[in-house]
Structure formats: structure tokens, C-alpha cells
Amino acid sequence: MKQDALRSLLEEVAGGRKSVDSAVHALNKDNFADLGFAKVDLSRKRRNGYPEVIYGEGKTAQQIIGIIDAMREQTVNILCTRLSPEKFAAIQKEEPDAVYYQQARCAIVNRAVVPKTESYIAIVTAGTSDIPVAEEAAVTAEAYGNRIARVYDVGVAGIHRLFAKIDVIRRAKVVIVIAGMEGALASVVGGLIDKPLIAVPTRIGYGAHLHGITALLAMLNSCASGVTVVNIDNGFGAAYSASMINHL
Known part of the structure; x- marks a missing residue:
């Protein structure tokens, strides 16, 4: 409610021209x-x-x-x-x-410092080309008071890179996995953690990749349990949902 309207409402309550119940209704x-x-x-x-x-x-x-x-x-x-x-x-x-x-x-x-959660969201990308989508997720999550951990460029083509960071990922309360190409990273990470995983397909890839549809379908058909999928390149949507989970 705008300040002028709020002041007017409070004055009406104070003056007995409006009941407390009607003011509560107006505020809600x-x-x-x-x-x-x-x-x-x-x-x-x-x-x-x-x-x-x-x-x-x-x-x-x-x-x-x-x-x-x-x-x-x-x-x-x-x-x-x-x-x-x-x-x-x-x-x-x-x-x-x-x-x-x-x-x-x-x-x-209109930036302001908001309290940060003790738990954190891990944002994991398959490749460097996926980072713009990951950064959309990171900015969104931080704006809503979440601590985050970035784990970038750990795709299945060099899976030892993922294993080197698996402890960071496992300690997160919720994990966002962002991948293009065939989208396999979401299934791999989903089979290694006991936390909710939000998968984000990206339009990174060649030819039959179909601007992200191949990765989207792969993630939707993941055999790893606990994987939820958002739309192609939707880093914002993934971070919004992850923030809600992280604040529970």
C-alpha cells in the first residue's frame, strides 16, 4: 500500500471512521x-x-x-x-x-542487503558455454537471500572434474544442474546426491540438438529420481524454485 493511502487508512481507524477488521481487510x-x-x-x-x-x-x-x-x-x-x-x-x-x-x-x-541462508544452493554447469544461464540463476538466488556455490564446467566429457567437486555439491540443500548437448549431467549428478535437483536444459549444441529440445527431452526422461526440469535456458525459474526449497 502506498504511504499516502496507508496514512489515510490509519487516520480513519484512529478517528473511529473505519473498524480494525475493515482496515485489516484493506491491508490484506x-x-x-x-x-x-x-x-x-x-x-x-x-x-x-x-x-x-x-x-x-x-x-x-x-x-x-x-x-x-x-x-x-x-x-x-x-x-x-x-x-x-x-x-x-x-x-x-x-x-x-x-x-x-x-x-x-x-x-x-533498489538494492538492499538481505539475510543469507546458512544452507546453500549449488549451481553446476556442464560447460563454460552454459555459464550465462547459470549466472541468471546465481543473480536471482542471491537477490532472494541465498548463499550459492558455483561449480562450473564439470560435464561428462571429463567426469573426473565433477568428482573433484562432488563434496561441495552434496553439501548443498538443493542443486541446479545446467547442461546443453545431450543433457547427461543432470542424470549423473542426480544419481550421486540425496537432495532435490532442478535441471535446466540449454540451447548449447550442434544440429540435432534442436536448440535445446534434445537436452530437455533427455532431462525429462532421466532415470535418476528426484530430478525436476524447467524450461530451456530458464535459469531464473530454476533459481526461484531452488530459493523456495532452500528457505524451507
């Missing part, structure tokens, strides 16, 4: 900011535990700025995903506190 009511081009969900954090996230592709810089301004008063660590450097440069002129994470193609605005 789902609300949004209607910007014309967007209806910004201002009560999502209360409902879901996390605020609305701005998906940058398909939106203009000015539209993103409008959404940020609608959220800023009540939301810290406003996360914007899938932002090009050019679009971010335009946004930063109006939102000078915005910070850009180039590999992740994400920005965080």
Missing part, C-alpha cells in the same frame, strides 16, 4: 498499479514470498522504468531479467542505482 487485499501498458502486482510478495520480477525482453526501456518506479516504494532488490546492455544503459539514466550483471543479462534496482 490484493492490489496492483495500473500503468496502462502494465498492471504491476504489488501484493505478490505477501502472497508468494517474492515480489514481481520484470522480464525485460519485449518491453521498452521506458516501460521497464515505469514498472520499477511503481515497485520502488515497497520493494527492494527489484530484479529485471533478459536485459540487453543497450536497454540497461537507457534504464540507468533514470534509475542510477541500477546494477547490471552482464553475463546474466540481469539488473537489480
Whole structure:
């Protein structure tokens, strides 16, 4: 609720013009900011535990700025995903506190320090080419108060690299595995750990890889139990779910 509206509500309660029960109802009511081009969900954090996230592709810089301004008063660590450097440069002129994470193609605005979990999320990639998706996951997870451990470039083509880091992966409360090509790493890691695993297929590969569909189907058909799969290149979605698990 905006500060002016909150003040008015409290004054009505104090003056006896509104009951406490009706004020509680007003405070708990789902609300949004209607910007014309967007209806910004201002009560999502209360409902879901996390605020609305701005998906940058398909939106203009000015539209993103409008959404940020609608959220800023009540939301810290406003996360914007899938932002090009050019679009971010335009946004930063109006939102000078915005910070850009180039590999992740994400920005965080109205940053604040949030308490970090004692447990952590392990983010594991098969190859170096998968790191941009992994960094989207890492930025998302850290924005929501998670400790993370990066374990990059440990794919099955050199599986000894994975075994050298297996203790780090096993100590995590939840593991995100990101892989392109044939997507085998998710099954391998899933057979070695006793924690939830979220698999992210990427569009890294050749020919019959089909822009990530081959890895997606391989992960969906994994014989390792406890593997959940998100959409192709969806580092954000994996980190969001992993954060919910890590905070349980």
C-alpha cells in the first residue's frame, strides 16, 4: 500500500471512521498499479514470498522504468531479467542505482542487503558455454537471500572434474544442474546426491540438438529420481524454485 493511502487508512481507524477488521481487510487485499501498458502486482510478495520480477525482453526501456518506479516504494532488490546492455544503459539514466550483471543479462534496482541462508544452493554447469544461464540463476538466488556455490564446467566429457567437486555439491540443500548437448549431467549428478535437483536444459549444441529440445527431452526422461526440469535456458525459474526449497 502506498504511504499516502496507508496514512489515510490509519487516520480513519484512529478517528473511529473505519473498524480494525475493515482496515485489516484493506491491508490484506490484493492490489496492483495500473500503468496502462502494465498492471504491476504489488501484493505478490505477501502472497508468494517474492515480489514481481520484470522480464525485460519485449518491453521498452521506458516501460521497464515505469514498472520499477511503481515497485520502488515497497520493494527492494527489484530484479529485471533478459536485459540487453543497450536497454540497461537507457534504464540507468533514470534509475542510477541500477546494477547490471552482464553475463546474466540481469539488473537489480533498489538494492538492499538481505539475510543469507546458512544452507546453500549449488549451481553446476556442464560447460563454460552454459555459464550465462547459470549466472541468471546465481543473480536471482542471491537477490532472494541465498548463499550459492558455483561449480562450473564439470560435464561428462571429463567426469573426473565433477568428482573433484562432488563434496561441495552434496553439501548443498538443493542443486541446479545446467547442461546443453545431450543433457547427461543432470542424470549423473542426480544419481550421486540425496537432495532435490532442478535441471535446466540449454540451447548449447550442434544440429540435432534442436536448440535445446534434445537436452530437455533427455532431462525429462532421466532415470535418476528426484530430478525436476524447467524450461530451456530458464535459469531464473530454476533459481526461484531452488530459493523456495532452500528457505524451507
